[in-house]
Amino acid sequence: RAKDSGKNTYHLYDAEQDKLLQRRRGKVQQLGQAVQDGQLVLHFQPQVDMISREIIRFEALVRWQRPNEGLVTPGAFLPDIEGTELEVAVDEWVIEATLRQLTDWKALGHRLSVSVNIGARHLLRADFPSRLKQLLNAYPEVAAADLELEILETATLSDFEQAQRSLASCRALGVHFALDDFGTGYSSLAYFRTLPVDVLKIDQSFVRDMLHDPGDRDIVESVVQLSNAFNRSVVAEGVETLAHAALLTWLGCRFGQGYGIARPMPGGEVLGWVASWSAETGWNGLGSELDR
Ligand code: C2E
Ligand code: MG
Ligand code: MG
Ligand code: MG
Numbered sequence: 467r468a469k470d471s472g473k474n475t476y477h478l479y480d481a482e483q484d485k486l487l488q489r490r491r492g493k494v495q496q497l498g499q500a501v502q503d504g505q506l507v508l509h510f511q512p513q514v515d516m517i518s519r520e521i522i523r524f525e526a527l528v529r530w531q532r533p534n535e536g537l538v539t540p541g542a543f544l545p546d547i548e549g550t551e552l553e554v555a556v557d558e559w560v561i562e563a564t565l566r567q568l569t570d571w572k573a574l575g576h577r578l579s580v581s582v583n584i585g586a587r588h589l590l591r592a593d594f595p596s597r598l599k600q601l602l603n604a605y606p607e608v609a610a611a612d613l614e615l616e617i618l619e620t621a622t623l624s625d626f627e628q629a630q631r632s633l634a635s636c637r638a639l640g641v642h643f644a645l646d647d648f649g650t651g652y653s654s655l656a657y658f659r660t661l662p663v664d665v666l667k668i669d670q671s672f673v674r675d676m677l678h679d680p681g682d683r684d685i686v687e688s689v690v691q692l693s694n695a696f697n698r699s700v701v702a703e704g705v706e707t708l709a710h711a712a713l714l715t716w717l718g719c720r721f722g723q724g725y726g727i728a729r730p731m732p733g734g735e736v737l738g739w740v741a742s743w744s745a746e747t748g749w750n751g752l753g754s755e756l757d758r
Contacts, residue, residue, distance in 0.1 A: 493546050507531050508563050509730035513723040516711045523579035526564045527730045549587040557588050565605035567733050581614035586621030590628045595635035610640030619651030637662045666693050670704025690718045
C-alpha cells in the first residue's frame with residue numbers, strides 16, 4: 467500500500483512537472499509570436515537630479531501588450547525565456563525600438579538619453595558587440611553616448627573575463643554602462659574597479675528599507691562613497707516618497723528614479739511629461755506622490 471501511494475505520488479508529480487513544462491513551452495511559443503506580431507511595447511521611466519530637477523535619462527522597460535489582456539509586466543514573461551534565443555530577440559527588439567524612439571524625439575527637437583536592460587547571458591555572447599554596432603549603424607541620427615546598457619552585477623560575475631571583453635568592445639562604440647540592482651550581487655572591489663561602467667544603480671530594496679533599517683541605510687551610503695571613490699555616478703531606484711528623496715540627497719545621491727518622480731509611461735507621453743516637469747520648480751514639484 468505504502469509503495470502504491472508512493473508510486474501514485476510519483477506519477478502525480480511527474481504529470482505536474484509535465485504540465486508546467488508544457489505551459490512554459492506554450493508561453494515561450496506565444497511570446498515568440500508576439501515579438502513577430504509587434505505586441506511588445508516600451509514604457510519609459512525618468513531618472514532625474516532630485517536637487518536641480520535636471521532630467522538625466524529614461525529607462526526603457528518592456529511590456530507585452532496581449533490582445534484582450536492588457537499589459538503584462540516583464541516579471542511575468544522574461545524569466546521563462548532567460549538565457550534563450552528568444553531573450554536575445556526581445557533585447558534586440560528593445561534596443562531597436564529605443565533607437566527608433568530616440569530618432570523620433572530628435573526629429574521633434576529633443577535629444578534624450580535612454581538606458582535599456584540587457585539579459586545576463588545575452589551580454590556574454592561573443593557576437594553581442596557586433597550586433598550592437600549594426601543596430602547603431604542603422605540609426606545614424608542617434609549618438610551612441612545617448613544609449614546606456616543596464617546589466618546586472620551578477621551577469622558580470624558568471625564569466626568575468628568575457629564580460630570585460632564585451633563591455634570594452636561596446637564602450638569603444640561609445641555606449642555607456644550601468645550596473646543594475648547594485649548591492650545585491652556581492653562583487654568584490656577588485657572586480658568592480660576594472661569594469662568600465664559609468665553608473666551604479668542602487669537596488670530598490672535598499673532604498674525601500676533604508677528609512678527604518680540602519681543596515682540598508684549603511685549600504686546606500688557605502689554605494690555612494692564607492693561611486694565617488696571610483697568616479698562613477700549613482701542612481702537610486704525605487705524613490706517613492708519625499709522621505710526617500712530627502713535621505714538620498716542628504717547621503718549624497720542626487721539622481722533618483724521611482725514612482726514618486728514618475729511611473730513608467732508610454733513613449734507618446736514622454737515629451738508632455740518633460741514639458742510639465744520642466745515647468746515646475748523646487749521640492750514641492752517633485753511629483754504629487756512625493757508629497758505623501
Ligand atoms: P529593473 O531594471 O531593476 O527595473 C526597475 C523596475 O522597478 C521596473 O519594473 C520599474 O517599473 C520598477 N519601479 C520603478 N520605480 C519603482 C518604485 O518606485 N517602486 C517600485 N516598487 N518599483 C519601481 P518592471 O518594468 O516590471 O521591470 C522589472 C525588471 O524586468 C527590470 O528590473 C529588468 O530587470 C527587467 N526588464 C525590464 N525590461 C527589460 C528588457 O527590455 N530587457 C530585459 N532583459 N530585461 C528587462
Ligand atoms: Mg534596469
Ligand atoms: Mg534595478
Ligand atoms: Mg530589478
